[in-house]
Amino acid sequence: MLTKRIIPCLDVKDGRTVKGINFVDLRDAGDPVELAWQYSVQGADELVFLDISATDEKRKTMAELVKSVARQINIPFTIGGGINEIADADILLNSGADKISINSAAVRNPQLIDDLAAGFGKQFVVVAVDTKAINGKNYVHLNGGRIPTGIETKSWVLEAQERGAGEILLTSMDHDGTKGGFDCKQLQKINRMLSIPVIASGGAGSREDFAEVFNETDVDAALAASVFHYGQILIPDLKQYLKEQGVLVRQVNEE
């Protein structure tokens, strides 16, 4: 049986991780590769690197980072942040990225999804969607929830799937940063509409939140950042807990 995936997300700026302090034995807490390695050993199923730098050198630093990760990490990883065109994706693929995540570039130019899927296969294309409720309806937002697009989230995810997205990473901006739990209601609604995997994001604060999202919705994976980076949740503990709660997860210590 297919297991539910636990995905730590690392924010990277100019080739360095921005958060992430609470690991023992880290030689360099700012080194994304070292952090990634720690997560892979602990049993993370996949990793997401989000590049938040805004320099002209970005494409080059991203490619270098992706190569270092691919050389040293033995689990799949996605890279996101500032991928605007086929050429960006091509460099990342050839540097060893398993998937790329596109967000605002896809909203601005939906054809990009078709082009990426045609060029590299659907499995390579994750469409990240930041969603926020306005008067009870969910709309796609850009720039970390600051800019409303007026596009309804449910119609956008369907369009993304239709155009060739291989996976949807859905972040609830109303839940993100609250540590009050995932937006299970919306996640299940969106998940039921789609025939591609859905990654839940936004709101993880405790082990119980992960159990809740997997027991109350059929999402395929759950992503979180700070609860992992600051050691509030350790992945082996989380996986053990999820197993006890009846969630099918991969346990590395059984290998």
Place this chain on the structure above:
Amino acid sequence: MTGIINYGAGNIFSLTAALNRLNIPYGMINIPEELEKYERYIIPGVGHAGAAMQKLRNSGLAESIPTLRKPVLGICVGMQLLTDFSEEGNSRLTGIVPLNTLHFNKEHGLKVPHTGWNQVDLDKQNLLFDGLGAQQYFYFVHSFFIEFNPKFTIASAEYGIKFSAVIQKDNYYGVQFHPEKSGVAGEKILSNFSLLA
């Protein structure tokens, strides 16, 4: 030394990175004449099986592959190329292993592509599985699968339907998952293959 069949079927950086980590020496095979230099072969592959088969034909290697007598390991689409036929583009493949590559049925309510870590039952004893327990998790990402067959399937997984996770016919092996992305268990498969002769 292991030769990687280099027919332009997508990115092989992750595969070569894994071989480097494991200290497995390898080289690239671009033309049929280079085949004899190696003791075993890996056929990588991502993307569309029909397109991959066409690239393999264009490289001139498609005719040589069925004649090989040394160990061959197909990975993902590289595994599917070993079969007779794929529903992906209704493509005729090498026909080395008499099986079909089919599409996961969306009517089962399954997400396609099948993405993530699935439990694999190592049904038959094999040198490829040396040092691994009877059940292992491996990382999959694919929309097409090779039908289960008790004769050629040596490891199986379930996703709505039981399918071939690993097949073998004589010196030909195929793995549907990505050993280069499947943690320690995946690396073990690559190491074990590198010892086959």
